[in-house]
Amino acid sequence: MLFNRTQKNPVRIADKGVVEWKYAACGYCSTGCSIEVGLNAKGRPVASRGVAEADVNRGKLCLKGIFEHELFDSAGRGTHPLMRDNWHEAWQPADWDTALDRLHGEIVRIQQRYGRDSFAIISTGQMLTEEFYTLGKLTRGLIGTNNYDGNTTLCMSSAVSGYKRSFGSDGPPGCYEDFEHTDCLIAWGSNLPEQHPIIYWRMKEAQEKRGFPLIVVDPRVTMLAQNAHIHLPVTPGTDVVLMNAMMHVIFEEGLEDRRYIDANTTGVDALQAEVAGYNPAMAARICGIDEDTIRNVARLYARAGAAMSIWTMGINQSTHGSDGVVGINNLALVTGNIGKPGGTSLSITGQCNAMGTREWSSCSGLPNYRLLEDPGHREEIGAFWGVDPDFFPKQRGLYQTDIYPAIESGQIKGLWLIATNPMSSLPNTARVRKAMENLEFCAVQDCYQDTESAQYAHVYLPAGTWAEKEGVMTNTERRVNLVKPITPPPEQAKPDLWIFNQVARRFDTNGTLSFPEKPAEIFREMTVLSRGRLADISGMSHELIEQCRGVQWPYTQEQAESGEGPPKGGKRIYTEDATFSYPDGRARLIPLPFIDNNEVPDEAYPFWLNTGRLIEHWHGRSKTGKIGNNNKYSPIPFIEINPDAAAEQGISMGEYVRLVSRRSDAVVMAMPTQRVPKNMLFLPFHFHDCANRLTLGLLDPYSRQPAYKQGAVRIELISDQKAAARMSMEMRKF
């Protein structure tokens, strides 16, 4: 006995009576942790634990993963298909055949009456890849609407666009292991400890061993900024100016890597000419970072043996989102930091399978990064699926953020929402609401029945979620991992794959196209289509993926057949010499002139409104709002406000205030904290009818992603605090 029982109580872990552990990849964020869910003797999920031998998380899980088994029978799950004639009427239960016939009938009716593109489909980054691929085949091959997009336009579209502009293709080049090799890390607009806790743990462990400098660019003092060697509280929306000024210093001081630039890129002269205009003293006035700090950071980054950048929504969600990504890539390319261990430009993805949808959903093109614009790609996929290539559109259709205005204007009449909740997640809720009311027909397919968007649906299709289904997901570092069915969907709810196959059958009564029912079979079909492509998965199978706890792409059939031991897959997708996806193999250095085009604070609306996330919650809280251990941390909407600003406005801790923007208003609790500067409020967007009532969401010109993080608001005091508290408690929802 190491301790004396009379002095100390030993910690006892409650015995949940687990008789079997089942494997899955976590269904929340894009970190891609391997998880095991414990089932008790009755077969009910009662515990979650991390998988020790999984390279990603090495036994760890975060606050969301550790309670993930509680999702299965949480409140609000949809158990039966529902229907009604008008969205303001009461729901009537329906059987699956009736509900699916209605969906099929309405798609056909609307397309016949108003044209093929008048029916829109919006999907997600939160289904399994085989489901994405099947939905893509159904939409591109049978339904034929070109207005088909994912919620990834709200999230990863700037990263996709920036990668394509710089490297000729989407696909994050680096991996988590790069933290173990880097000599300098810049994190742009990314709050890793809260939003990707296990990637943070991997980074922190590497940093504690080797002590490389961590530079955090974020207007807030986030948890990551608290851990930084240098924190750059950039003026919102001006990162591109900071990047240009850093490159100015790099060229001025001869710190660029000429050999790399000459061998691997084009466009250096135009870039150099552009950044010549951004001397740090001038740039400081725009981006808010002083000249010395800009010089210091530029030198640290350029002189490091290997330097890397990571970024998330602070960059993507801006009117300069795509340019911000290109700017990060420019910095990496001029210093020779793409394609070597520790030298990379790694977009940290958001949702668990945002990568899977980019690779396989056909939302913006055809499977595996093929393009609608390329006649060869249309021919190839047409022949493979058995679809006349002329049936495919010749260029991509509207982005999600352009679909909504098209609903408002009456150009789009019908909508099928799959695993996304725009009433909570799109900017400017009042406009979204108007659009939803305008629809002749809307179907919502969600694992929860109580989402805000379902209020406007004519048909509700109850879906299974996460490990009620089988299939793969791709994480931030291109690792394909497996989700296995741990428990069946509740009552009559069905896996999304089943739903897509049933709809396909209604469009393709002759069975001309093949829609396999088994995820492993669909995966095999995908491996064939991936051969020789950037995202080559031809060496993978469900079994191999489970055995390895995830395999990174590319992993080819040749590698699998070479018998070289357990597959490591592709850690990096570009090497140090000219392997980029442009025909000449070279990356593009692109000049980025800066135009200030955001809504900025003024006298009437004096505060920046910055919106984002908390560790304990997931988006619209359809999941975490129902899990007590998550929801208790922040059950009601609140703002971070600087204590000096609070004092000036006469607001004390815990007081309810009204935020007003040019769009609408929202009631929140004030939480004074030094995390935000005096002219900024930070509002988590997890609460219903709150943050996005206020946001404007100007769009990036390349990626059409909304600038959720730059808007202006004022604060009004509320005299009736009790009424405000009641209102806020109602928003607890659960």
Ligand SMILES: Nc1nc2c(c(=O)[nH]1)N[C@H]1C(S)=C(S)[C@@H](COP(=O)(O)OP(=O)(O)OC[C@H]3O[C@@H](n4cnc5c(=O)[nH]c(N)nc54)[C@H](O)[C@@H]3O)O[C@H]1N2
């Ligand atoms: N717990 C939890 N984890 C999640 C999610 C969740 O909902 N909950 N969602 C997942 C998804 S889909 C995503 S996309 C990721 C998002 O992950 P993150 O992007 O890390 O999270 P956010 O809080 O949206 O924004 C990050 C930071 O951007 C900063 N920022 C605001 N404006 C600017 C600017 O102009 N420049 C710079 N440099 N920074 C700025 C904000 O202050 C904020 O701290 O998280 C994923 N992980």
Ligand SMILES: Nc1nc2c(c(=O)[nH]1)N[C@H]1C(S)=C(S)[C@@H](COP(=O)(O)OP(=O)(O)OC[C@H]3O[C@@H](n4cnc5c(=O)[nH]c(N)nc54)[C@H](O)[C@@H]3O)O[C@H]1N2
């Ligand atoms: N103000 C502000 N707004 C933002 C952001 C921000 O930072 N600030 N971030 C944006 C970003 S990055 C993102 S990714 C979006 C997220 O926006 P949304 O996609 O609207 O967010 P979720 O609440 O995750 O919605 C997913 C829905 O899918 C359901 N679901 C989960 N799993 C399954 C499944 O397997 N099958 C089916 N059929 N349904 C399922 C859930 O119940 C939920 O209703 O929000 C964006 N909106």
Ligand code: SF4
């Ligand atoms: S870090 Fe992300 S993937 Fe890992 S357990 Fe947490 S939510 Fe799941």
Ligand SMILES: [Mo]
């Ligand atoms: Mo996201």
